[in-house]
Amino acid sequence: MLRKSKASAFSGSRPGQPSGRLSVLLLVRQHTDLLWIRNLLAGQEEMRLYWCNSVPMMMDVMRRRQYDMVLWEEHLFESDQASFLRMIAEYAQAPVIALGSSRDESHVRKIIMKGASDYLCKNELTPGLLIRTIRRARYRELARSGSQLREQMDSLTGILDRNLFYDRLHQAMLRAQRGNKQVGLLFLNIDHFRTVNQALGYKSGDLLIKMVAARVRQVLRQCDGLARVGGDEFAVILEDVEEEFSLSAVADKLIEVFSKPFQVSHRDVELNISMGLASYPEEGRSVDVLLQHANQAMFDAKKEPGSTYRFFDEARNRDLKRRLELEADLRQAIRGNQLEVYYQPKIEVSSGRIIGMEALVRWPHPKFGMLAPQTFIPMAEQSSLIIPMGYWVLQQTCRDLAELQQRGFDQLQCSVNLSFRQFHDRKLSETVFRIIYNAEIDTTGFEFELTESAVMYDREYTVKCLKELAHMGVSFALDDFGTGYSSFSNLRSLPISSVKIDKSFIERLPASSQDQTLVAGMISLAHNLSMQVVAEGVETPEQLEFLRRHHCDFAQGYLIARPMTFTEFSDFLVHGRVVTSEARPSAG
Known part of the structure; x- marks a missing residue:
């Protein structure tokens, strides 16, 4: 990612917004194209580059923020380029520079007539040409939008009239x-x-x-x-x-x-x-x-x-009232330590040995009983509660891990999920450090699970944050791998030591030949990149045997054990049977 300059050469802000770096959204399919464009823009500290490699991802990130410039590889979404460019213009409201391989003037004119601001031939692209084209398009956009908006803004506040x-x-x-x-x-x-x-x-x-x-x-x-x-x-x-x-x-x-x-x-x-x-x-x-x-x-x-x-709508008001009441209950549950952390064991596939666990939050509601995670976690994510709830889970997990380490279970690795919002909390590193320091745990047994969308959204922040956390001794796993936007090539430069294959790929094993190929390929590629592999959602002996044959490192799921309380997990460590593909262990 391009660094922030002390004095920007030009503003990356919208009219009426604070100045800052120019945010450039790159729409290309191949990771090699991302590296190429990043190298061309190297040293341009007033720019910040973001990358999307699919239309669904583009729609998602455009809902999250607004961009000043779009670089679009014309072979991405070829079927209806005019509609595609109109969609970008409506969502991004930013100039679009097309990247292609054609030198034909008539083709270039067609692309511009469809809505592109400019067209650049990739075979002739140089750092100077790309930078000049971006600046020229930006200046034109500022001049056009600035004159229009000044006439239609509220004179007192500067917002829309x-x-x-x-x-x-x-x-x-x-x-x-x-x-x-x-x-x-x-x-x-x-x-x-x-x-x-x-x-x-x-x-x-x-x-x-x-x-x-x-x-x-x-x-x-x-x-x-x-x-x-x-x-x-x-x-x-x-x-x-x-x-x-x-x-x-x-x-x-x-x-x-x-x-x-x-x-x-x-x-x-x-x-x-x-x-x-x-x-x-x-x-x-x-x-x-x-x-x-x-x-x-x-x-x-x-x-x-x-x-x-x-x-x-009155029905919505009733739903709102129920949600607000449940949200207030959750806020009180966080403050009053009324949540619980359950642990799902993870095993080494080759030996059946218990090597760690994943921490999962549960809520025993005083009125409604034990609430399923899908009942309250989405609500917490939509509000500000996911961040304090995440830190509460982290704090309780560290206490439990410290107790296990003191009892001699010092080889266990405990995984904790970080939500998108918590990972992008600017106080994450200092809060994690304080919690880990106070718990006095051996951090080599601690791992954060991150989603692909969280780590790929803002690469500059991701690199900085993971580096700070890695200095504390924690490791990182990529959760739900295969369901998001990234690829192994995108992750090589990040300090990620393992990937978790999503249970949607495991549940049809070994019956689905397509999933057999996908899972075997994921395991092989991860190992070639020195990453370990965890399979989620293992529920049958046949699935476990398939994973063993293909040298998957670790597994978790109902075949091994369901999530359990800390007391139950402690007993499971002492009395749990060795796991084989022929026998399902008990949690007792």
């Missing part, structure tokens, strides 16, 4: 209609702002409005639209809403950030907000109807005390 907001909402609904997607609309009103304005004075009131706009913006993705639609009213457009929880997650974050007072004219000013939520197409198929329903939901929210929000 009412007219531009209506247009953006209409365009978002058209895109959602074509892609069979949802659009979320959030109306936000500052409660009793007139009283606050009179008390502070109108000059300070204007300053407060600007501060409110800035605080709302910090919660949103760069691709979301924010507008001031009234004196004390704001509206937010959220594209690609998959379910109502995505809307409520934003509303929850807004309530959280508005819980802190504003400092205006040396005074602390506390504000409550009321929000109404509606989504296209369920609550409105036209701009006017959707606006009306979001506005009605906002007025329903104003009937409640404090900062709150309501959906237009």
Whole structure:
């Protein structure tokens, strides 16, 4: 990844946004092309390169952030290039430079007519040519978008005004209609702002409005639209809403950030907000109807005390109430140490020897009993709770591992999952260090399991973070390998010592000849790269025997043992039978 410069040669920011490095999204299929482009841009410290090698991955990362420039290899998605370029323009709202092998002028003109900003022949590409083309396209985009936006921005806050907001909402609904997607609309009103304005004075009131706009913006993705639609009213457009929880997650974050007072004219000013939520197409198929329903939901929210929000749909409000209650229970469970860590043993396939375990969180709810992970983990991931919950699991696991090491089980390796959000928590390294240091464990027996999406999203951060954690002595495994975006070649430069083959590849063994070939190939490739292999979801003796024949290193699954409490796992270590492909062990 390209490093940050002390003084950027040009800004990578959008008009009205803070300056920073130019974010360049590279759409190429082959890892060798990524390395080639990275080498061409070496030394350009004002640029930061991101890579996608498939259309689904591209759609996913474009929902996460906005990019300043797109480099597109024209053979990726050849079937309908015009539609593909329109899709990139709508999602990325950035110039697209096509990369290809043709020198034919008519072909180049066709690509540009379809929507590309420029075309570069790969056989003639040099560092200077690529850098000049990127800069030229960026300057043109800044000049074009800057002049348009200045005329349509709210003069006080610098965000969208009412007219531009209506247009953006209409365009978002058209895109959602074509892609069979949802659009979320959030109306936000500052409660009793007139009283606050009179008390502070109108000059300070204007300053407060600007501060409110800035605080709302910090919660949103760069691709979301924010507008001031009234004196004390704001509206937010959220594209690609998959379910109502995505809307409520934003509303929850807004309530959280508005819980802190504003400092205006040396005074602390506390504000409550009321929000109404509606989504296209369920609550409105036209701009006017959707606006009306979001506005009605906002007025329903104003009937409640404090900062709150309501959906237009009453059934959603009931679901929201249940989810908020469960979320509050989970928050209390984390604070009150009411969660539990279960452990699923891992064995060495060749010998059946127990070599370690994976830590898994469980929640014995006081009212609903033991809740399945799929009930509360997605909810935690959609809120901010996944991070404190992850650290709680890490802390408890370290305590348990320390006890096992003191009892002589010092050769065990314990694996803990890091979610996407926790891995990208900027306080991860220092928090992990504090927990491990306080637990006084031998870190050579500790491993983090990471998903492919987490490690491949921002390579610069990944390299830095893994290096810091590796210095503490922990190791890393790639979880659910084969289901994500990356390949072995992408992982060679990362300090990953093992991969876990996803259970979806194991469950059809040995009946599926296709899965036999895939699993055998994964094991062989991993070994050639000096990585060990763990098979997940092993449930039959035949599966275990197949893994043994193909020299898989480790396995876990119900054939070996189900997840169990720490006490049960301790007993299992002492009394568990040696595992063979002919016999399923007991946990007793």
